[in-house]
Amino acid sequence: MSRFILPDDQLPTAWFNLLPRLDSPLDPPLHPGTREPVGPDDLAPLFPMALIMREMSAEPWIDIPGEVLDILKLWRPTPLVRAERLEAELGTPARIYFKDESVSPAGSHKPNTAVPQAFYNKQEGIARLSTETGAGQWGSSLSFACAQFGLECMVYMVRASYEQKPYRKAMMELWGGHVVPSPVDDPDSPGSLGAAISDAVRDCVQRDDTHYALGSVLNHVLLHQTIIGLEAKEQLAMAGESGPDVVLGSCGGGSNLGGISFPFVPDEDVRLVAVEPSSCPTLTEGRFEYDFGDVAGMTPLMPMYTLGHDFMPPSIHAGGLRYHGDSPIISKLVRDGRMEAVAYPQGKVFEAAVQFARVEGKIAAPETAHAIRAAIDEALAAKETGEERVILFNYSGHGHLDLSAYDDFVHGRLIEA
Amino acid sequence: MSRFILPDDQLPTAWFNLLPRLDSPLDPPLHPGTREPVGPDDLAPLFPMALIMREMSAEPWIDIPGEVLDILKLWRPTPLVRAERLEAELGTPARIYFKDESVSPAGSHKPNTAVPQAFYNKQEGIARLSTETGAGQWGSSLSFACAQFGLECMVYMVRASYEQKPYRKAMMELWGGHVVPSPVDDPDSPGSLGAAISDAVRDCVQRDDTHYALGSVLNHVLLHQTIIGLEAKEQLAMAGESGPDVVLGSCGGGSNLGGISFPFVPDEDVRLVAVEPSSCPTLTEGRFEYDFGDVAGMTPLMPMYTLGHDFMPPSIHAGGLRYHGDSPIISKLVRDGRMEAVAYPQGKVFEAAVQFARVEGKIAAPETAHAIRAAIDEALAAKETGEERVILFNYSGHGHLDLSAYDDFVHGRLIEA
Numbered sequence: 001m002s003r004f005i006l007p008d009d010q011l012p013t014a015w016f017n018l019l020p021r022l023d024s025p026l027d028p029p030l031h032p033g034t035r036e037p038v039g040p041d042d043l044a045p046l047f048p049m050a051l052i053m054r055e056m057s058a059e060p061w062i063d064i065p066g067e068v069l070d071i072l073k074l075w076r077p078t079p080l081v082r083a084e085r086l087e088a089e090l091g092t093p094a095r096i097y098f099k100d101e102s103v104s105p106a107g108s109h110k111p112n113t114a115v116p117q118a119f120y121n122k123q124e125g126i127a128r129l130s131t132e133t134g135a136g137q138w139g140s141s142l143s144f145a146c147a148q149f150g151l152e153c154m155v156y157m158v159r160a161s162y163e164q165k166p167y168r169k170a171m172m173e174l175w176g177g178h179v180v181p182s183p184v185d186d187p188d189s190p191g192s193l194g195a196a197i198s199d200a201v202r203d204c205v206q207r208d209d210t211h212y213a214l215g216s217v218l219n220h221v222l223l224h225q226t227i228i229g230l231e232a233k234e235q236l237a238m239a240g241e242s243g244p245d246v247v248l249g250s251c252g253g254g255s256n257l258g259g260i261s262f263p264f265v266p267d268e269d270v271r272l273v274a275v276e277p278s279s280c281p282t283l284t285e286g287r288f289e290y291d292f293g294d295v296a297g298m299t300p301l302m303p304m305y306t307l308g309h310d311f312m313p314p315s316i317h318a319g320g321l322r323y324h325g326d327s328p329i330i331s332k333l334v335r336d337g338r339m340e341a342v343a344y345p346q347g348k349v350f351e352a353a354v355q356f357a358r359v360e361g362k363i364a365a366p367e368t369a370h371a372i373r374a375a376i377d378e379a380l381a382a383k384e385t386g387e388e389r390v391i392l393f394n395y396s397g398h399g400h401l402d403l404s405a406y407d408d409f410v411h412g413r414l415i416e417a
Numbered sequence: 418m419s420r421f422i423l424p425d426d427q428l429p430t431a432w433f434n435l436l437p438r439l440d441s442p443l444d445p446p447l448h449p450g451t452r453e454p455v456g457p458d459d460l461a462p463l464f465p466m467a468l469i470m471r472e473m474s475a476e477p478w479i480d481i482p483g484e485v486l487d488i489l490k491l492w493r494p495t496p497l498v499r500a501e502r503l504e505a506e507l508g509t510p511a512r513i514y515f516k517d518e519s520v521s522p523a524g525s526h527k528p529n530t531a532v533p534q535a536f537y538n539k540q541e542g543i544a545r546l547s548t549e550t551g552a553g554q555w556g557s558s559l560s561f562a563c564a565q566f567g568l569e570c571m572v573y574m575v576r577a578s579y580e581q582k583p584y585r586k587a588m589m590e591l592w593g594g595h596v597v598p599s600p601v602d603d604p605d606s607p608g609s610l611g612a613a614i615s616d617a618v619r620d621c622v623q624r625d626d627t628h629y630a631l632g633s634v635l636n637h638v639l640l641h642q643t644i645i646g647l648e649a650k651e652q653l654a655m656a657g658e659s660g661p662d663v664v665l666g667s668c669g670g671g672s673n674l675g676g677i678s679f680p681f682v683p684d685e686d687v688r689l690v691a692v693e694p695s696s697c698p699t700l701t702e703g704r705f706e707y708d709f710g711d712v713a714g715m716t717p718l719m720p721m722y723t724l725g726h727d728f729m730p731p732s733i734h735a736g737g738l739r740y741h742g743d744s745p746i747i748s749k750l751v752r753d754g755r756m757e758a759v760a761y762p763q764g765k766v767f768e769a770a771v772q773f774a775r776v777e778g779k780i781a782a783p784e785t786a787h788a789i790r791a792a793i794d795e796a797l798a799a800k801e802t803g804e805e806r807v808i809l810f811n812y813s814g815h816g817h818l819d820l821s822a823y824d825d826f827v828h829g830r831l832i833e834a
């Protein structure tokens with residue numbers, strides 16, 4: 001027995017809200033013009049009120065609407081898998097579990113929040129959503145979600161990815177999304193996530209029928225992802241474990257990491273680890289301060305670790321981790337010492353992904369491969385000390401549309417970054 | 418509840434052999450030189466004896482070795498899913514179930530036979546396997562399987578696919594396979610499956626350490642795939658169904674169709690349907706006669722429906738269905754009236770796949786989309802007559818590496834064939 005499947009009727013029906021459980025309150029976002037705390041009305045041009053109210057909610061649990069559950073059930077609950085063949089290859093006494101979020105329509109955890117975001121916008125009479133996407137995971141997830149509720153979806157895709165990843169664009173269009181390269185006003189620029197956010201926000205504020213949707217960073221986004229950790233907790237119990245010793249996730253904006261780790265924050269003995277790329281080391285080398293979420297400075301200022309909103313990371317394959325900032329909640333957990341952070345260069349990351357693919361048969365997204373690298377290193381550390389450590393990591397997405405990255409690695413063409 | 422998951426300890430431990438259950442014996446393959454029935458020794462240069470003996474075995478059940486089960490457990494049992502959202506969209510009283518074989522390492526049913534083939538070859542001391550691949554599903558599956566047993570894997574890939582599908586090549590290389598374009602002696606030819614078989618057989622007979630492996634057509638291959646139908650039978654019972662009214666599968670060489678349908682052959686009320694492309698209509702328009710499996714006439718002659726071993730189908734996206742012949746068992750079932758066959762042009766096939774992707778969230782391989790098309794048409798026929806028909810089809814593979822085909826369809830660039 002190496003896969004643990006939660007029965008369909010045990011799908012969580014409420015999200016886990018970490019905000020009221022934090023040791024001290026989160027500092028508020030500030031208005032980009034006045035630098036005063038933003039109120040709900042300031043955000044109303046961008047988001048539906050149902051999501052805005054979740055940004056600072058004090059409710060410990062938030063019910064998941066039935067219409068959202070009906071769609072999540074297409075792929076949830078997702079499997080928890082014990083990587084026994086990897087354990088044997090490493091010769092470790094550790095038990096390695098991963099939560100398989102790659103089974104969703106778009107192939108990652110992103111639809112977990114795309115679906116409720118589309119739902120709440122539809123409920124408030126919005127007809128169209130605009131968004132940005134880097135590698136394309138988020139844009140394809142939102143396109144899928146919009147198709148479920150009959151919303152139009154406008155995606156500003158970082159130009160470098162738009163040109164390198166035609167398959168992701170095809171996936172978005174298959175689900176009815178419209179995709180244009182960003183920045184829209186500079187066809188010579190390769191673009192960045194921060195610049196694409198500016199394009200999407202600009203689109204939104206110019207049209208009454210349109211709201212903006214963000215795939216990470218914000219509190220309500222991470223809230224929607226907590227379904228991952230809630231399921232994993234139940235599944236570890238099915239596996240006979242009293243709990244994990246360490247929970248790992250790759251970290252760009254923080255949504256897959258927050259999703260798997262937040263339900264474990266109250267369990268004080270559980271170590272939580274963010275894994276990021278050395279080339280975009282927000283948590284390990286950034287400063288904790290108020291900064292914009294986008295390049296143009298149109299979003300509220302958020303209290304977070306940041307490399308500066310004009311930081312331009314190198315073009316590593318893990319496009320989803322190329323973000324200058326980080327979720328304010330994740331940032332606070334790291335600053336408060338509740339969460340650790342480590343960084344790896346991409347060569348070490350792909351080495352781990354290839355080892356995993358050979359023994360476990362699964363080809364991971366480059367983003368996910370960061371968590372695999374750290375999980376393997378945790379297992380090897382347990383081997384050194386002879387500990388029976390229980391390791392849980394988030395297998396946040398598959399790499400079926402990232403095989404050119406593996407091709408570069410296998411043939412020695414990967415840039416070291 | 419729309420997904421039915423068989424517990425890991427109910428994974429079938431024996432394959433279902435249809436041969437001794439056929440109404441009359443299957444005609445034997447003939448030697449390409451003498452045109453006399455081939456004996457086990459004639460096949461020994463190509464296959465391990467354990468597989469050769471299965472080609473004509475009279476045992477009703479064949480045990481699956483423990484070493485094979487250990488690897489199959491990485492993704493099996495696979496889910497049975499009820500497509501309730503598709504049913505609602507069609508407004509049909511039919512209940513539509515699909516068996517999800519796309520969850521395997523290579524993304525299709527092919528590893529079900531790649532793993533035992535690699536195992537039996539390893540057991541007989543073989544160090545290297547040669548094979549052909551069209552779209553790349555089989556080559557990547559065998560590369561994965563060879564990696565599990567430390568075998569070298571040499572893949573001759575139809576040149577047109579080699580050039581159009583670099584991602585499949587990258588997948589094979591990630592698992593350690595070697596890939597070269599075929600035909601090896603004519604760099605100007607786009608190639609064909611029949612020609613690639615000739616290349617792979619030629620490689621095999623020139624080296625003592627090498628055997629040949631085939632991903633479809635042969636009896637032992639379809640035997641390994643019956644695990645699909647055996648699981649589906651149990652899962653339909655879990656879903657409260659007394660059985661399917663109709664079982665559908667796309668058909669190129671016949672392996673995914675045989676896999677899901679053979680365990681239902683003894684259930685006389687169950688209709689069995691092969692779905693093929695109009696542009697390669699082996700069962701619907703071919704002749705039943707002895708023919709070679711390859712272009713060069715190096716393989717034994719097999720009794721099957723065929724379009725002629727030099728037939729060159731147009732370059733449709735469903736590369737796995739571009740084969741001139743068909744499994745002898747499938748051919749016999751069709752000839753005897755136990756199985757039906759239908760053919761569809763690819764435009765109608767992609768239309769169904771896009772509808773499926775929008776409501777069920779899953780992007781199918783172009784081959785698999787043939788089964789989806791036929792399942793939708795069965796459901797619409799049930800709507801006409803008001804029948805509560807139970808439809809089961811094989812979701813044989815995902816289309817994550819076929820998104821350029823969807824791009825062509827969405828933008829009206831699909832050739833009509």
